[in-house]
Amino acid sequence: MMSTLSKYSNSFMTLLMLAIFGSMVLVASRYPAGARFMPFVLGFPALALCFLQLFLDARERHATKQAQGKSDVELAEERVSKAVGHEVHFDVGNILIPAEEGLSQGEQLRREAIAWSYFLALIVGIVLFGFHTAVPVFIVAFLRFRAKASWLLTLGLTAIACFVLFYAFEYVLHITLHTGFITDRILESMGG
Amino acid sequence: MFDIMFSSLYAMLTSPQTMGLMLIGVFCGLLVGVVPGIGGRLSIALAIPFVFGMEKVAGAVFLLTMHAVNGTSGQISSIMFGVPGDGDDAATTIDGYPMAKKGEAGRALGASVTASGVGGVFGAAVLALMIPVIEPVVMAFSPAEFFLMAMLGITFIAFLAGGGQIFKGIIVGFLGLILATVGTDPYTGTPRFAGDYLFLWDGLSLVTAVLAVFAIPEMIALAVRGGSISSVSHETAKFSYRQLFEGVLEVPRNWWLAVRCSVIGSVVGMIPGLGSNTAAWLAYGHAVQTSKTPERFGKGAVEGVMAPEFSSNAREGGSLLPTLFFGIPGSSGMAVLMGAFIILGIQPGPTMMTQEMPLVWTLIWALVVGNLIAVGFLMVIMRWAAVLTFVNGAMLVPFIIVLAVVGSYVNEGQWENLVVLVIISVVGYGMLRFNWPRAPFVIGLVLGRVSEESLHKALGLWGWQFFLRPLSLILVGLIVLTIAFAIYKNTRPSKNLSQLSVAQ
Secondary structure: OOOHHHHHHHHHHHHHHHHHHHHHHHHHHOOOOHHHHHHHHHHHHHHHHHHHHHHHHHHHHHHHHHOOOOOOOHHHHHHHHHHHOOOOOOOOOOOOOOOOOOHHHHHHHHHHHHHHHHHHHHHHHHHHHHHHHHHHHHHHHHHHOOOOHHHHHHHHHHHHHHHHHHHHHOOOOOOOOOHHHHHHHHHHHOOO | HHHHHHHHHHHHHHHHHHHHHOOOOOOOOHHHHHOOOOOOHHHHHHHHHHHHHOOOOHHHHHHHHHOOHHHHHHHHHHHHHOOOOHHHHHHHHHHHHHHHHHHOOHHHHHHHHHHHHHHHHHHHHHHHHHHHHHHHHHHHOOOOHHHHHHHHHHHHHHHHOHHHHHHHHHHHHHHHHOOOOOOOOOOOEEEEOOOHHHHOOOOOHHHHHHHHHHHHHHHHHHHHHHEEEOOOOOOHOOHHHHHHHHHHHHHHHHHHHHHHHHHHHHHHOOOOOOOHHHHHHHHHHHHHHHOOOOHHHHOOOOOHHHHEEEEEHHHHHHHHHHHOOOOOOOOOHHHHHHHHHHHOOOOOOHHHHOOOOHHHHHHHHHHHHHHHHHHHHHHHHHHHHHHHHOOOHHHHHHHHHHHHHHHHHHHHHHHHHHHHHHHHHEEEEEHHOOOHHHEEEEHHHHHHHHHHHHHHHHHHHHHHHHOHHHHHHHHHHHHHHHHHHHHHHHHHHHHHHHHHHHOO
16 A cells, blocks of 8 residues: 555645646636636646646656666666667766665654644644743744753743744734634633 | 936945844845755745835845845855755855865855855846846836746746756646635635635735745754754864955955856846756856866865856846846745745836836845845854854754744734645645745746736737737747757756766
């Protein structure tokens, strides 16, 4: 299942774009002629481009399958041999930069899930409890548990960041930050 | 013309607010530039919330100087540790790092920082000289051409992402354009794609979209990657101020190289789609070709450090030309900057020529003064700035995420924008993860309303015949040629050979 998913991963974004444009065109079709004009002018060519990109993705998968196991130099030799009509070998010695070793797919997904969880927790925290509560908690949690900073550094940096942030926006720019729905309820019930 | 030119300079220099913001812009730009992996686009995206509601000249000066000096400090990590801060710093690394290893880091840094400043000033001068030349071209444009210019802009920016990616880039550009239709239709009053959500009736928040496409995905990726950005020994980061001064003197000694490379950079900047790498590598190649001792290059030749810097900073001035007068950003960084300008109420196009010349001159002067301040500033803080290269990436993530989230909220003061931020961030991260270009999205979103208006006007004036107007035909031809060239570039047999030469 995982290998099938990764095999078709180069088409994920194309399919997402196809879904976005498809649904926008569908929704726009219910609007009056003048209002749906621009979404149609943009949506239909974009859908056509998405289908073209799907074809290109499939071609890329085919090419990758054929090239599997071959180095860049071997691929270049193959292309040049085809172009000049006889076999060509490059003597490149050890001048090529070795490819950077990446994370395994499982590890990559695990780290992505953690990073997204932190971000989503911050957003949910802000909506429910407001900036003044969610931001310090997020910074402390991230610095301490993800960046592995010491408690002293974590608390020091969080205090400085929160002071600068809230001072800049609330006192200098006079912007009221969202106080959070739950916090508002609690304050209301306390008569605040 | 001269009265506007000098009155703009006077007004800028005597305004404490503008000069103060310029200083902050220079400082922030240098700091962001020195940290590898955090590019100019991200810094502009993060700065947008702070300029929201600011007076447009002061805001534009702040953003432009921050963007313009970004590359000036990028070479610190390239030279000292062999870690290019951005794509165009790679050319500086070729000779800069060997110089550092020979114990000449100070000389290399002095030469490259001064070269960068001189290049920036030269680029601004070229921009100023080109204004009278392009004026008649800009004035000949009608709504038909402006609609096609938006399409051409997206095509060029898509091309910037690499020949093989052009269709992905155009799709992303169309996504930006179609999302710009969210909100009340100006002709029928119908709320499009907004449903009952009142906060969407005024359209999608540009600040939120820019932050979601650039800042959040970059930070999630940095959190996933983890660890220190630079893993090179601190020991290499040593140099003396005497060496630094010797390096500064290399620039007047090589003044003719400075002129030639700056011209290369300015011209490359004026042609959207050529990219910053092209400017730096073309200048480096030119320096090697014209040198009497080309064998020194790659082993620590000071000309090899200066040439790319002259060129890549001169490019900034050049790329302002299509950005300001045609609404076509000369680079992906300029695309984000253009979005920020529009948020400030600056509408790139012919009105810049007819109504906003004082602003144009202020921006040109800001490039000159900003670059000079950056050079002086960097000479002093160089030693400490280099330490930033060792900052653990994971330590930066929470602060930049919080800044982006606050920025998204304060722009309209609506918590619903945080939900939009999450949704667009998912798409933005998908683009980053699967190597889809992101800059065309911003261009599409920024130009969406203007292109819809232009299309309606063009259709009202000429019907679909507007495509057959001479200037329109030229623009359509350019779009077709760009796509055809991208396809050719992607399918020609020598593709792998070029990749091989890059690896070498």
